[in-house]
Amino acid sequence: MTIAEQIEQLKKEKDAVILAHYYVPADVQEVADYIGDSFYLSKVATTLKNKSIVFAGVEFMGESAKILNPEKRVFMPDPSADCPMAHMIEPEEIERVRGEYPDVAVVCYINSTAETKTYSDVCVTSANAVKIVKNLPNKNIFFVPDQHLGSFVAEQVLEKNVILNPGYCPRHHQIKKEQVLEAKKKYPNALVLSHPECPKEVLEVSDYIGSTSGIINYATESNAQEFIIGTVVGVFHELKKRNPNKTFHAITSGQVCVNMEKVTLEKVKNVLETECNEVFVDDEVRRKALVPLTRMLELSK
DSSP: OOHHHHHHHHHHHHTEEEEEETTSOHHHHHHOSEEEOHHHHHHHHTTOOSSEEEEESOHHHHHHHHHHOTTSEEEOSOTTOOOGGGGSOOHHHHHHHHHHOTTOEEEEESSSOHHHHHTOSEEEOTTTHHHHHHHOSOSEEEEESBHHHHHHHHHHOTTSEEEEOOBOOHHHHTOOHHHHHHHHHHSTTOEEEEOTTSOHHHHTTOSEEOOHHHHHHHHHHOSOSEEEEESOGGGHHHHHHHOTTSEEEESSTTOOOTTGGGOOHHHHHHHHHHOOSBOOOOHHHHHHHHHHHHHHHHHTO
């Protein structure tokens, strides 16, 4: 029996469901019941009937699933798989900005810790950030922790005063405009599709800017046959699956999320067998963090 077949059997025995982000390795995506970006997986997590959730992703995703599903058991294949950007904002900074702008709304990218969410008014993902910020009554918005997504949102909602925080995703942050232009020179017929976690200079030379699922949908619906992809290369698996006759190129060799790569088939099988690496969130933290997550799901309807 293959590892994939053993995982299928264990899922039935344990009444477990596997959620996987597009950035984890391809073989892990293949055994998942649901594959998607942070927004899709957040929504799915609230609809599941299974007793257990195995979240093939990074720490904040497992935390969010537990916050939204306190009665379920949530497991991470590798508890050390973390998101550096999630830690790039301190509660003291949020309190300082609240003191400076009494009417401010703290808009927290879902790529953040449970603690950060407790200090926030609403969570967003790259798929719904612009829509939610537009719908908020507040003039002043403190966008945490990602400066690049915050900057992208600010350009779409000029009527708001968006205050930025200096956090970033290391994988997207390292992509440079010159590298994009070099790739365009190399592949002149290719369209550039970039994630808004990329720096502004990269977005300015992109043909499309959107979330991971947005990039996949755009490439699938486009008549173009060739694309340069400005996000983590884990997404290539779904892109090629949906578009076997189209060609996809990375901008740099560094578009690999080392934390998502920690999630392997062996670890998924192990977590199902042993029920190790369970996610626990302090009850008071969970209660407070649930407020901005629930508000996100309501405002993005």
